[in-house]
Each structure stands twice: as C-alpha cells, then as structure tokens.
Amino acid sequence: MQITPLTIRNNLLANMQTQYQTINQLQEEASTGQSFQVPSDNPEAVTSTMSLSAALTETTAYQNSATAAQNVLNVTSGALQNMQQLWQKMISVTVQASSNALTPTDRQALAQEVEQAQTSLGQLLNTRYEGAYIFNGYNQDTPPVTASGVSLPTSTQSSIYQIGQNAQVTINLTGMENAGQPSGTNYLATVYNDLSQLATAVTTSASASQAMLGTLQTDEGYLSTAQSIVGGRMQRVTQAQTQLTTLAQNLNQTIAQVSGANMTAVTVQLTQEEQAYQAALQSGAQILSISLLNYIHP
Numbered sequence: 001m002q003i004t005p006l007t008i009r010n011n012l013l014a015n016m017q018t019q020y021q022t023i024n025q026l027q028e029e030a031s032t033g034q035s036f037q038v039p040s041d042n043p044e045a046v047t048s049t050m051s052l053s054a055a056l057t058e059t060t061a062y063q064n065s066a067t068a069a070q071n072v073l074n075v076t077s078g079a080l081q082n083m084q085q086l087w088q089k090m091i092s093v094t095v096q097a098s099s100n101a102l103t104p105t106d107r108q109a110l111a112q113e114v115e116q117a118q119t120s121l122g123q124l125l126n127t128r129y130e131g132a133y134i135f136n137g138y139n140q141d142t143p144p145v146t147a148s149g150v151s152l153p154t155s156t157q158s159s160i161y162q163i164g165q166n167a168q169v170t171i172n173l174t175g176m177e178n179a180g181q182p183s184g185t186n187y188l189a190t191v192y193n194d195l196s197q198l199a200t201a202v203t204t205s206a207s208a209s210q211a212m213l214g215t216l217q218t219d220e221g222y223l224s225t226a227q228s229i230v231g232g233r234m235q236r237v238t239q240a241q242t243q244l245t246t247l248a249q250n251l252n253q254t255i256a257q258v259s260g261a262n263m264t265a266v267t268v269q270l271t272q273e274e275q276a277y278q279a280a281l282q283s284g285a286q287i288l289s290i291s292l293l294n295y296i297h298p
Contacts (some may be wrong), residue, residue: 062240062244063164063244068171069237075225076135076171076230086117088119091216091217093110093113093114094212097201098209100206108203116193122150125150135188137152137157138157138159147155150192152188156176156177158174163241175226187222191223216287
C-alpha cells in the first residue's frame with residue numbers, strides 16, 4: 001500500500017488530536033482538582049463518588065436529627081432541674097410546717113408559698129421548644145396545665161428521632177415513663193396535684209404537714225428518675241454525634257481521594273504532554289514537508 005502525504009497528514013493530525021484532548025483533560029484536573037469532569041472521564045470514580053456522596057447526605061441528615069434531639073433534651077433537662085430545685089424548697093417548707101410552734105398566720109404564709117410553687121411548676125410543665133409543649137406527648141399544641149388543672153398524657157406517647165442507621169432516641173418526656181410510680185399513673189401530674197394537697201396540709205396542722213413529707217420525698221424520687229432517663233438519652237445522642245462526626249470525616253476524605261486528582265502527578269504529566277505536543281508539532285511539520293517532496297520527486 002502506498003503511503004501518501006495525505007495519509008501521513010491524517011495520522012499526524014489524529015495523534016495530535018489525541019494529545020490535545022489529553023492535555024485538555026489534565027488542564028481541567030489541574031484547575032478543578034477533580035479527576036473527572038464528566039462521567040465518561042472516569043466511570044468507576046463517578047460511581048464510587050455518587051455512592052459515597054449519598055452516604056454522606058444520609059449521615060448529615062442523621063447529624064441534623066441528633067442536634068435537634070439534643071436541643072429538645074437539653075430544654076427538658078433544664079426544666080426538670082428547675083422542678084427538682086423547686087421540690088427541695090417544698091420539702092423545706094413541709095419541714096417548717098411540721099412544727100407545732102407555727103401560728104395560723106405563719107401557716108397561711110407557707111401555704112401561699114406552696115401555691116406560688118405550684119404556679120411555677122405549672123409554668124415548667126408548660127415549657128415549650130420551638131412552639132411545642134414538650135411534656136404533653138402528641139398534643140404539642142396544647143398546654144398541659146391550664147386554669148382548670150393539669151391534663152397530661154395517660155399513655156406513653158413517644159416522639160422518636162432517628163440518629164443513625166440503627167440508632168433511635170426518644171426525645172420527649174410525658175410522665176408515663178417508668179419512674180417507680182403506680183401503674184397507669186402520670187408521675188408529673190401526681191407531682192403537680194400533690195402541691196394542692198400540700199397547701200391544704202400546711203394550712204391545717206403540723207401533723208397533716210408531717211404526713212405529706214413522705215409523699216414529697218416519693219415525688220422527688222420521680223423527678224430524679226426522670227432526670228436520669230433524660231440524662232441517659234442525652235448520653236446516647238452524644239455518642240451518636242461522635243460516631244457521625246467521625247463517619248462524615250471519613251466519607252469526606254474518601255470522596256476527596258476517589259474524585260480528587262493527584263496534583264503532583266497531574267502537573268508532571270501535563271508538562272510532559274505539553275512538551276510532547278510541541279515536539280509533535282515541530283516534527284510533524286518536517287515530516288509533512290519531506291513526504292510531500294518525496295511524493296513529488298520519487
């Protein structure tokens with residue numbers, strides 16, 4: 001087969017076009033830091049990156065859920081802490097009211113203090129987070145304590161957040177958790193209503209007040225257990241957040257490794273390809289000139 005100048009030219013142009021495309025891709029990698037610009041550049045890396053990115057998106061969603069859970073639990077824990085402090089004060093009032101030396105006026109003053117404490121407790125039970133009443137189960141739009149009394153859930157109405165592929169946490173407290181109260185009893189409602197009984201007992205007599213002391217100590221145990229329940233949930237969320245943070249970091253690093261270009265190698269290869277391309281331009285011009293002369297003067 002006769003090799004014509006046209007054949008030589010076409011072959012040279014095809015080779016140079018391939019070199020040019022390689023240079024163009026390397027320049028894109030150098031400027032973007034990515035090993036591919038379109039899926040066809042590196043299908044395997046694209047597939048891996050898409051899978052890793054989906055996992056990262058899911059992990060981020062779990063992180064957001066864990067943060068939201070932590071926020072609600074922090075508010076709940078703070079409200080319970082205030083309830084416990086209030087209860088310590090009520091136990092102190094009960095001890096004072098157990099004295100036979102008190103006058104009716106003294107008892108009336110202590111009773112007013114109990115009534116004020118019940119009002120404060122009602123406000124704590126009406127604690128809201130982002131507009132939702134955190135102690136009222138599924139009825140988050142309704143305050144559990146109103147002028148007509150307390151109306152808390154009579155069954156466990158758990159609000160559960162997903163904080164990992166296999167990790168969940170209950171973020172609300174309804175008073176129906178097992179805090180040692182009688183079966184079917186809402187201990188938060190019991191605590192609230194016991195203050196009404198305490199106000200009456202304090203007004204009545206020392207013996208009536210003394211009789212309430214055991215009840216208040218039992219109620220204090222309910223609140224302490226509730227705080228422990230919330231504390232356990234908070235610890236679970238913290239552990240999940242630590243794991244999710246590590247997972248997100250690992251995924252980001254892996255994505256960078258899979259999709260990122262090796263900048264040192266890219267720079268070296270780009271320089272080599274550009275030099276080869278320039279050499280091809282020069283040699284191609286010479287070859288085409290010689291081949292054309294041979295074709296004219298065989």
